Amino acid sequence: MEEDIDTRKINNSFLRDHSYATEADIISTVEFNHTGELLATGDKGGRVVIFQREQESKNQVHRRGEYNVYSTFQSHEPEFDYLKSLEIEEKINKIRWLPQQNAAYFLLSTNDKTVKLWKVSERDKRPEGYNLKDEEGRLRDPATITTLRVPVLRPMDLMVEATPRRVFANAHTYHINSISVNSDYETYMSADDLRINLWNFEITNQSFNIVDIKPANMEELTEVITAAEFHPHHCNSFVYSSSKGTIRLCDMRASALCDRHSKFFEEPEDPSNRSFFSEIISSISDVKFSHSGRYIMTRDYLTVKVWDLNMENRPIETYQVHDYLRSKLCSLYENDCIFDKFECVWNGSDSVIMTGSYNNFFRMFDRNTKRDVTLEASRENSKPRAILKPRKVCVGGKRRKDEISVDSLDFSKKILHTAWHPSENIIAVAATNNLYIFQDKVN
């Protein structure tokens, strides 16, 4: 893929000039809305920051629309579960946008236990000239009122306000890992480790349980749900992935409780690669439908796989993200990196897929040309508007000048969350507490 990338970094925290990062600023989710005009990030501190793309100016053709902060709000607060004496983290696990139906924007944000529907709206006019109140809103002394007038709307500085419209709580015993808006735009699902619930946006005090894999005896638990998503066009279908590397496609028309799948996707194990870590690295960390709805993409620890919905016995494509880690699995198990959950994304035309890796590297795979590239999101290695240079990891033998050896990789710098603009070649990459936005260079 011959892509020159124009870089633009945005640090979404007020620690812009500091080199340390507070844990609250660690970005935990990134998502473009359906038009790509807005980009939302959630962080470990429970905050949501929304960026808006500025309108393209005819005067500055070479300067494509940049993303600026549009709104910041505190979505979730830390809570305490008194029954279990456990703290509930405020970290935002996922954000999903609703399609825009009026002037306001709506998004769902979730932490481990509670999903919230937020309305983000603009206010650029305000009423002036009340009879009974003065300009500051204080009541006027009735004796001073001598005339009657009608308030008029006057322009004001743009104000963006976010208000919580719905709170969907108390439906999950385990930690929510996914939310997905249905194509009917009336319902959505939330998935935790063992159950998936279906919600109606208008109803907050009840949800339908559509998948339940909790065994009667918890001692028999060997598999959990890791991710779930609705089909982009068929509002009755959804998929969910498991820690054993399987994907199940379910049809809600078949029964109320979708414990029996319509399709079951699993690749047979490669006996030559078997180790004690085989199951752990087969655990799927993310599953995404293609925009067409014909394929699903899954991410496990070392690979990204593309599956055709019509073929259950194996994926149609497998891409190695960082196979050089296969010989390091024991160390990665020891330092817990083997449990890192990487996400994966499709580009707008489903021709390119992207996922993150370590050392602030992220990878793109072109499905048509079969070419792949490794890029790095870091301040030191890229100046604004500089073209990103492809990176290479040296797996053995003599290390070339620009290569980095496997043992030099920084495993604390992991790119778990990325997003791709729905129609253009603009990507958002979250590297710990920094957000990088890259776009195609305009010639």
Place this chain on the structure above:
Amino acid sequence: MFARGLKRKSAEDGEDVEGGLAGTQATPSYSLQRQSLLDMSLVKLQLCHMLVEPNLCRSVLIANTVRQIQEEMTQDGTWRVLAPQAAGRAPLDRLVSTEILCRSVREQEGERPAADVGDGRTPGLVPGLSAVPSAQALRSPQSSLWEVDSSRENRGGFQKSLDQIFETLESKTPGSVEELFSDVDSSYYDLDAVLTGMVGSTQSGHGSGLQAFTAAATPPPGSSCRSDLGELDHAVEILVET
């Protein structure tokens, strides 16, 4: 960043699978690696238990790894060879520590300890040895105790880890794997319920043993001695842990 001195696990495993199960799996380095992986996993599970709210996916994956290791150890013989000693050791160990109690019971009933030692069979120990799954020649209690002691020294960490596996995987004591997954029903670990033998039928062996324990005033010689001691030890463990 990586642990020094810890050999790469998967490469070794790959070689072993290709070479077949016989022979290669018994190499000391492989056993050592597998053992350290097992120890590491058990530590991770225990840490999980101490965290604010354990990540269920991670716990399940680690527990599955532990089970895999246990299965492989069972299959390639290292488990089987040591199992009787471990199983034999466990009740024998308990008998060693509670032998005084047992002896005093026998003395009460007028049995002569010398005669017991001489013919190599005592009421307390025979049931213990017969609990051993594979057929092993019965040894005199004294010598078998010595043997167990020395073998225990030799096995060292391996034996200890096997016991840990027994404890965690055979759901005998609190702190086991399933407790990580268990919800609010902790009645099993309720001390009062345990001692009064009111544990539910799912824990049948445990419950009946305890009932025997609580009901027995002067236990008849022979078989009940062992079960009494077993359950006494168990109750002591519970007391200690709570």
